[in-house]
Amino acid sequence: MSRRVLLIEDEPNIVEAIRFLLVRDGWQVEAHSDGADAVEVVVAAKPDLVILDVMLPGKSGMDVLRDLRDIDETKGLPVLMLTARGQSRDRDMAEKAGVSRFMTKPFSNAEVLTAVRDLHAQATRS
Amino acid sequence: MATLNLLILVCLAYVILLFGVAFIADRLAATGRSTWLRSPLVYTLSLSIYCTAWTFYGAVGYAARSGLEYLTIYLGPTLVMIGWWWGLRKLVRIGRSQRVTSIADLISSRYGKSNLLAVCVTILAVIGVTPYIALQLQSITLSFGVFVDSDAMGEYGEHGVVFWVAIGLAVFAILFGTRNLDANERHHGVVTAVALEAVVKLVALLAVGIFVVWGIAGGVQETLVRIDTSRIGEWQVDGGRWMMITFLSAAAFVCLPRMFQVMVVENDDERHLRTAAWAFPLYLLLISLFVVPIAAVGLDLMDQTDNPDMFVLTVPLSQGREGLAVLAFLGGFSSATSMVIVAAMAMSTMVSNHIVMPIWLSSRSGSASFSGDVRHVILLARRISIAAIMALGYFYYRLSGGGTALASIGLISFAGISQILPALVGGLFWRGATRTGALAGLTVGFALWVYTSLLPGMGTGVLSASVMMHGPLGLEWLRPHALFGIEGMDPIMHTVLWSLSLNTAAFCLVSLYTFPSPLERLQGAQFVNVFDHSTSPRGWTGSVAQAEDLMIMSQRILGAHEAQELFHREAELQGAWGGHLPEPTPQFLDRLERALSGTVGAATSHAMIGQIVGGSSVSVEDLLAVADESAQLLEYSSQLEAKSAELARTARQLREANEKLTQISLQKDAFLSQVSHELRTPMTSIRAFSEILRDAESLTPEEKTRYATIIHDEALRLTRLLNDLLDLSVLESGQVSLNMRGGTLSDVLDRAVSPALAGVDRPLVVHRRKSNEAIALYSDLDRLAQVFINLIANAQKYCDATDPELVITVHQMGGQLLVDFVDNGSGIPPEAQSLVFEKFARVSAEKAGGAGLGLAICREIMQRLGGDVTYLGGVSGGAFRVTLPLANEMAAQ
Structure with a gap:
């Protein structure tokens, strides 16, 4: 059984770096760069986990997260959120919106891997 | 004998x-x-x-x-x-006090020194x-x-x-x-x-x-x-x-x-x-x-x-x-x-x-020498x-x-003269009595007296027996001794009853329905309140004042503690010990008046004590003085109002300044947030790939090269961003020093086009008409070139045509030099046109390598140079216009 990650991030270099890490860890990685249709993409792709950037063109990652939590299929989906805006306000907002894990850029590769594994383990246990 | x-x-x-x-x-x-x-x-x-x-x-x-x-x-x-x-x-x-010479003078004086009234009273008196x-x-x-x-x-x-x-x-x-x-x-x-x-x-x-x-x-x-x-x-x-x-x-x-x-x-x-x-x-x-x-x-x-x-x-x-x-x-x-x-x-x-x-x-009248x-x-x-x-x-x-018997003549005379009484007594005690009222009363009373008493008293030679018996023209109800059919009364009683009651009624009613002239009101007040005006008008005599009332009033004005202290002190001065209230002696009242006047003003204080002491009515002067004080208070309060309006204005300005500050602070937060994002994003790539290069095993040489290139590019991106930020900060703070010098537009464009297109994989064709560009400039030519480079680079980056072209045209209009940069792309959508000059405003989703500060910097530069850069919305394709004052205009400045 393959583990699938959907990466929603508009910065191509970052997408490439995360894809490299996760693929090597045995994940199937799909990427999407726009916020406007992100929710539909998530619903259609049915990934095991979503990595979501906050500052996306078209629609903010925060709004995408809220919408995901309103939809039955994605209500319990593990979402790892990444932000380049180093403000605690964003963390509060994300937690309120129902984020599973929140990380500030720049992050270490090990952190990302650990977070993704932990989230997946929690999701499969429950 | x-x-x-x-x-x-x-x-x-x-x-x-x-x-x-x-x-x-x-x-x-x-x-x-x-x-x-x-x-x-x-x-x-x-x-x-x-x-x-x-x-x-x-x-x-x-x-x-x-x-x-x-x-x-x-x-x-x-x-x-x-x-x-x-x-x-x-x-x-x-x-x-009024230097009155006769009763006619008194009546006339009371009702606004009316000579008509004096003449009436005189005639009445003469006849009476x-x-x-x-x-x-x-x-x-x-x-x-x-x-x-x-x-x-x-x-x-x-x-x-x-x-x-x-x-x-x-x-x-x-x-x-x-x-x-x-x-x-x-x-x-x-x-x-x-x-x-x-x-x-x-x-x-x-x-x-x-x-x-x-x-x-x-x-x-x-x-x-x-x-x-x-x-x-x-x-x-x-x-x-x-x-x-x-x-x-x-x-x-x-x-x-x-x-x-x-x-x-x-x-x-x-x-x-x-x-x-x-x-x-x-x-x-x-x-x-x-x-x-x-x-x-x-x-x-x-x-x-x-x-x-x-x-x-x-x-x-x-x-x-x-x-x-x-x-x-x-x-x-x-x-x-x-x-x-x-x-x-x-x-x-x-x-x-x-x-x-x-x-x-x-x-x-007109003769000058009658004084002698x-x-x-x-x-x-x-x-x-x-x-x-x-x-x-x-x-x-x-x-x-x-x-006729002596007594009856005397009574006729008395009845006649009594017609003055309503006007006299009314004038002494009723401020509302008016001149017209007095005239009406006198006329009515006088006429009735003449008709019912004087003329019949002169014998049948004046009023015939038939008039006496049957009334004038046979109108029985007008019989002199039986007016309105009231018969059987003693003639003198009949006269007095009718004349004085109708006199009084006319006097009162007309007074109520007429308005006295200012002089009448003044005189009326002087008469009615004569005791408040003549001899020692400001002194208190008589001591029927209720000390308790004075105490209550003083407490209201001075406050309980101060009033009690004052009264206690006064009582001690008078030798009354043990909580007795002081006697309202004139000295005490004067001192009390002074004490109260410190709070409510002299006139008000005098009037208030006057109200309590002997119930003396308040005179016009007192009222006027009170009004003066009120006017002063009003003026004072209007000054206060003006002050408070000023304070409100200041508060509003402060509030506005504060809002502006809050807004600026929000803008600063947003800016910092943007800067943070722009810095952290390349740093994230750099960190991630450098960790991959360090930790990952079995990387192909192609992968290594590629990841090192990414790190290199992102480092350059960071450098550019920092340069732009510093540039913008210097321009915005106004601390930039401009290097003004003479040159031509064509030279500046030449300097701009080649660096903007250097090292670009995608070709952008730039169309110029150099014959139009031979225009002398006096400006900071380096900064101007920076703007041009930015605009050309933008066109190169964002023009979405398959064969991107940029046309640079030059006009002169009204002392202004206009340089337009129009490409053949789809341009900027109308809703985003107003945003392109804002910091970090990136219109399209595609990454173009810039931090989104270029146009903001361009605008800052052009405004420093006395010109502007605007987006031309009416043109198909991306179109920017640089406006610049001509050299002679600049030199003239």
């Missing part, structure tokens, strides 16, 4: 005596040695001109005809003197007093007739005697009353002579009375028996008539011009009224004491045909007491002369001041007025036939 000549001689001697007394009194007054002349006794005696020949002779006749009713004539003045002395005091105070003067003439003639046979009279004829008596009295009055012209209209000589005459009449009447009681009747007991057996004992007391006549005589006592003359005009000292308040009633009591005995004995002794009016003379004569009779005659003569003199004096003042002088002055002979004119006017008044009296006597 005394001969006529002897009587005339006695009269002349008496007159000369009076003249001498008056002369000496005047001299003493002039030299200032007249203290005794100004005693309250003289004042009281001078008031006795109320007792005229009517009282002297007529009271006995009145008693003989109507019993004790004659007492009402004395009762009215007595009640006024005792019960209303404070009202008289007010009258006197006003008379002095004329019967009275006729009465005096009649009484003197009658008294002559008692002594002298009609045969002896024949020499002069009855009317001749009256004529000469009138002439004599006129001369007498002129000699006494108009010898000189006092500025204050006081006549010490006359008053002294009148006082002497008062003594003479009292002594004469008392002498006759004593003679009658002890000489004829034989003692008090016998006299009482005679009274009981005479008709006098049988007269019923008519309560209504008594009250009416008492009221009438009281009214006349106040309103009669001659009474006003002696009581107000001739008054030297207000305190004399206090003495007069008991002394004058005592005089009246004495003079009326023997009226009934004389009448009773007279009725007993004399024939039915004898005139009871003359009992005072005829009774002594019948007993052969000629000396006593002559004394009585002198008493009657005194009564008549004193009344006539003072009345004529008072009337002449009114006539000359209010009728003759205005006419004379208006006829002389005004005195002479006034004196002449007075003399003529006196003669005219006497003539009027004489003609009334001739017209009325001299047959």
Whole structure:
């Protein structure tokens, strides 16, 4: 059984770096760069986990997260959120919106891997 | 029997005596040695001109005809003197403070110094007093007739005697009353002579009375028996008539011009009224004491045909007491002369001041030199007025036939003069009384009196018997003695009832419906509140104040603690220990007023204490002062309002500044957040790939190269971002130093195009027309080139055409140089056009390597150079326009 990650991030270099890490860890990685249709993409792709950037063109990652939590299929989906805006306000907002894990850029590769594994383990246990 | 000549001689001697007394009194007054002349006794005696020949002779006749009713004539003045002395005091105070010369002057003065009103009162007084003067003439003639046979009279004829008596009295009055012209209209000589005459009449009447009681009747007991057996004992007391006549005589006592003359005009000292308040009633009591005995004995002794009016003379004569009779005659003569003199004096003042002088002055208007002979004119006017008044009296006597009883003539006169009462009393006590109201009341009352009393009193020659019986034109309800069908009333009661009640009603109603002029209101206030204005207006007298009330008021104003302390201190000063309130002494009240004035202002404080102390009403001045204070308070509060408006304005400005600061702070936060994002994003890539390069095993060489390139590019991106940020920061803070120098536009464009396209994989074709670009510039050419590079690079980056082209066109317009950069792409969507110059505004989702600060920097630069950069929305394709002042324009600046 393959583990699938959907990466929603508009910065191509970052997408490439995360894809490299996760693929090597045995994940199937799909990427999407726009916020406007992100929710539909998530619903259609049915990934095991979503990595979501906050500052996306078209629609903010925060709004995408809220919408995901309103939809039955994605209500319990593990979402790892990444932000380049180093403000605690964003963390509060994300937690309120129902984020599973929140990380500030720049992050270490090990952190990302650990977070993704932990989230997946929690999701499969429950 | 005394001969006529002897009587005339006695009269002349008496007159000369009076003249001498008056002369000496005047001299003493002039030299200032007249203290005794100004005693309250003289004042009281001078008031006795109320007792005229009517009282002297007529009271006995009145008693003989109507019993004790004659007492009402004395009762009215007595009640006024005792019960209303404070009202008289007010009258006197006003008379002095307003320098009033007559009752007409007083009324006129009260109602806004209206001469029309003065003329009305004067005419009313002249007409009202004329019967009275006729009465005096009649009484003197009658008294002559008692002594002298009609045969002896024949020499002069009855009317001749009256004529000469009138002439004599006129001369007498002129000699006494108009010898000189006092500025204050006081006549010490006359008053002294009148006082002497008062003594003479009292002594004469008392002498006759004593003679009658002890000489004829034989003692008090016998006299009482005679009274009981005479008709006098049988007269019923008519309560209504008594009250009416008492009221009438009281009214006349106040309103009669001659009474006003002696009581107000001739008054030297207000305190004399206090003495007069008991002394004058005592005089009246004495003079009326023997009226009934004389009448009773007279009725007993004399024939039915004898005139009871003359009992005072005829009774002594019948007993052969000629000396006593002559004394009585002198008493009657005194009564008549004193009344006539003072009345004529008072009337002449009114006539000359209010009728003759205005006419004379208006006829002389324009003449500049009348100041010299005004005195002479006034004196002449007075003399003529006196003669005219006497003539009027004489003609009334001739017209009325001299047959009416003395008392009824007197009552007609009283009723006439009483018409002044509503206007007078209203004027003293009612601020709302107006001139029009007074005129209306006087007119109505006067007309009714003339119609119902004066004209019928003149006999059938004036109003025919048919009018009396059936009314004018047969209108029964207009019968003079039965107005509106009210019949069976005593004529005088009928007159008084109708005239005074309609007079008062008209006065009140018209006053209520008319508005007084400012002068009227001012005068009204001065009259009504005279005691607050004259002598010591700011001092507190009398101490009926309630200390508790003062305390309560003070607590409200000063606060409980301070007020209690003040009162406690004052109580200690007064020697009252142990929590007693201080007595409201004038000193205390003054201090309290000062203490309160510190809080509420002097006028308000005075008015407030005035309200409590003796309930004195608040004067116009007080109110005006209060209004002034209120105005000051209002001004103060409007200043406060202005200040608070200013504060509000400041607060608003502060709020706006604060909002701006908040907004700037938000913008700064947003900017920092953006900067953070722009910094962290390349750093994330750098960190991630450097960790991959470090940790990951089995990387292909291609992968290694690629990841190192990414790290390198992202590091460059960071450098660019930092450069842009610093550049923008310097431009925005205004600390940038411009390197202005001369050059041409084509050179600057040349310098811009090649670096912008250097190292680009995708070709952008730039179209220029160099012939148009030979334009001299004076600017910071490096900065300008930076802007051009940015715009060209933007076109290169964002133009979405397959074969991207950029056209650079140059125009000159109105001293401005316009450089347009238009590409063949799809341009910027309209909703984003306004945003392109904002920091970090990236229109498309694609990454173009910039941080989104380029256009913001361009705009900052162009604004520093005195120009601008704008987006041209109406053009297809991306189109930017750079505006720049031309070199000569710049040089000119």
